[in-house]
Amino acid sequence: MKEESTSLESWGWRKPLQRQLESLREEHGDDLAPARVLFAARGHYRVLTREGEARGEAVSLLSQGGRASPAVGDWVLVERLEADHVRLRAIFDRASLLSRRAAGRETKEQLVAANVDTVFVVIGLDGDYNLRRLERFVVMVQESGAQPVVVLTKLDLCRESAERRADAMGVAPGVPVVCVHALADEGLGPLRFYLQSGDTVALIGSSGAGKSTLINALAGEEVMKTGSVRDGDDRGRHTTTHRELLRLPGGGLIVDNPGVREVQLWIGEETVEEAFLDLSEVEGECRFRNCRHQNEPGCAVLAAVERGDLDPARLANFHALQREQRFERLKQDEAARRQRERQFGQIIREVSRERKRRGKP
Numbered sequence: 001m002k003e004e005s006t007s008l009e010s011w012g013w014r015k016p017l018q019r020q021l022e023s024l025r026e027e028h029g030d031d032l033a034p035a036r037v038l039f040a041a042r043g044h045y046r047v048l049t050r051e052g053e054a055r056g057e058a059v060s061l062l063s064q065g066g067r068a069s070p071a072v073g074d075w076v077l078v079e080r081l082e083a084d085h086v087r088l089r090a091i092f093d094r095a096s097l098l099s100r101r102a103a104g105r106e107t108k109e110q111l112v113a114a115n116v117d118t119v120f121v122v123i124g125l126d127g128d129y130n131l132r133r134l135e136r137f138v139v140m141v142q143e144s145g146a147q148p149v150v151v152l153t154k155l156d157l158c159r160e161s162a163e164r165r166a167d168a169m170g171v172a173p174g175v176p177v178v179c180v181h182a183l184a185d186e187g188l189g190p191l192r193f194y195l196q197s198g199d200t201v202a203l204i205g206s207s208g209a210g211k212s213t214l215i216n217a218l219a220g221e222e223v224m225k226t227g228s229v230r231d232g233d234d235r236g237r238h239t240t241t242h243r244e245l246l247r248l249p250g251g252g253l254i255v256d257n258p259g260v261r262e263v264q265l266w267i268g269e270e271t272v273e274e275a276f277l278d279l280s281e282v283e284g285e286c287r288f289r290n291c292r293h294q295n296e297p298g299c300a301v302l303a304a305v306e307r308g309d310l311d312p313a314r315l316a317n318f319h320a321l322q323r324e325q326r327f328e329r330l331k332q333d334e335a336a337r338r339q340r341e342r343q344f345g346q347i348i349r350e351v352s353r354e355r356k357r358r359g360k361p
Contacts, residue, residue, distance in 0.1 A: 011036050011048055011245075012115065012198045012253060017075055020092050024077050028089050035086065037074040037114075038245045045070060047078060047086060054078075058088045071097070071111035072243040072255055073200060096145035098202055113202045113243060113255045116146045118194040122205030122214060123150065123168070125158035125179070131171050132317050137204055138172045139321065146202070148175050149194065153210035155181040171314060173278055182210060182217035191218060195252025200245070202255040215256055219248045224256060276318050282310065294319070 013034070021034055038053065039046035045056035056078065058070060070076055075092035098112040098119060119141040123134050134150065141148035150168050155161055161179050168177045180187035194201055195218065203211045212224035223246060246254050279301055283291060287298025293315065296302075304310040 008034065008036065008048070008050055010198055010251060011247065012200050013075075014198075017092060020075075021077075024090050024092070028077055029079075032077045032079055032089055034092075035076055035078045035088075036245070037070050037072055037076060037088075039242065040070055040072050040074075041242045045088060047076065047088070049078065049086065052084075054080075054084045054086045056086050056088050069111060071114040072245050073114040073116055073202075075115065098141065098144040098146060098204075100140055112204070112257060113200075113245075116144065116200050116202045116255065118147045118149055118199070118201045119144070120149050120151045120191065120194075120201060120203045120205075120211075120214070122203055122209045122211045123152055124206075124209045125152050125154045125161055125164060128206050128209050129158075129164060131167060132313070133206070134168060135171045135314075135317055136321070138175060140204070147194075148172070149191070150175055150177040151191065151214065152177065152179045153182060153214060155179045155186060156184070170311065180214070180217075182214045185217060188217060192250070192252075195248060195250060195254065197251030198253070200253040200255070202257065204257055207258075211256055215246075215254055218252075218254070219246075221249070223248075276314070278310070279315070279318055 013036075017034070025032060033049055035047040035049040035054075035056075037045055037047050037056075043058065045058065047054055047056045056076075070088055070091060074094065076088045077090040077092070078086040079089050080086055094114045096116050097114050098116055099109050100112060121134065121137040121141060123129055123137075129152075138148050138150070150172055152161070152165060152168060158164060165177050165179055169175075176190070178187055178190050180191070182188065191214075203214065205211050215224045216222050243255060243257055246256070248254060279293070282300050282304050283293065285300035286293070286296070288296055291299050291301070293299055293301040301310065301315065305312050305315055
């Protein structure tokens with residue numbers, strides 16, 4: 001492996017991390033070394049240290065779930081066990097964290113990638129094109145702390161690309177929107193700007209949206225497998241089955257993600273407000289400060305919809321995201337309550353066993 005590829009600086013190491021390193025070493029030990037997580041799946045990790053790649057295992061502190069679990073892109077402090085085997089001991093503070101609610105009924109956060117500078121929200125200009133899904137992806141990225149960039153792929157399959165780009169800009173105000181034909185290397189120039197040496201980009205989107213094809217085009221070689229899409233809905237099978245941090249020939253770092261069939265958000269109320277700044281600008285003119293923009297008299301937002309200045313579908317999605325956020329908050333509160341009850345029950349059982357062991361009633 002070349003020295004350039006094992007240099008932590010070429011994999012995103014920056015000065016603020018050096019200050020954290022000194023603090024973490026004081027707490028955990030001077031002999032521990034920094035590394036970046038390249039691969040994470042079901043408790044298995046692969047990391048990059050200054051000596052090269054190594055497989056990693058996490059101590060119990062890091063494998064309890066939630067934000068304490070390492071994610072692809074995390075900077076971690078490792079203990080060397082063997083030449084190619086390390087133990088993850090601590091996680092550096094994250095500059096950003098891309099996450100969503102895990103699929104299924106359980107209220108659990110699924111970590112996607114950490115310390116990402118930019119996220120390409122990849123939407124196909126074929127049957128994959130869906131403004132409501134795009135809106136949700138953008139909200140997800142804004143919550144992470146990374147910069148979203150909307151990438152509309154399969155430009156060759158759409159005659160209304162200019163109109164669709166304008167629509168995308170309308171639901172993602174202030175977010176760059178780029179149309180590309182990856183196979184023909186068309187429109188990729190603006191995206192390469194975000195892939196300077198040491199910069200980290202993650203891709204999210206549906207299966208079949210063209211993420212792997214886009215990565216191959218940006219790399220200038222086939223680094224990811226690609227698959228065909230189904231007839232009828234233009235959705236594809238998962239050609240990416242895990243998350244992995246890759247380094248492109250130009251020095252940029254990129255995280256590919258399995259296609260997301262359902263965008264279930266893990267967001268705060270402030271993020272919803274930030275994602276709908278166009279509504280916020282209008283709602284300042286509402287008669288009531290706590291206006292919900294549903295049926296209140298003097299609602300400036302509803303008036304804007306009636307005038308045609310605001311897309312009613314955008315307002316409907318705003319309400320839907322607010323309801324989802326409130327529902328998720330209640331579920332998280334309920335899950336926390338159940339966890340406290342389980343912990344209390346465990347304490348009671350341990351006390352009871354100890355009393356029996358000592359022969360006390």
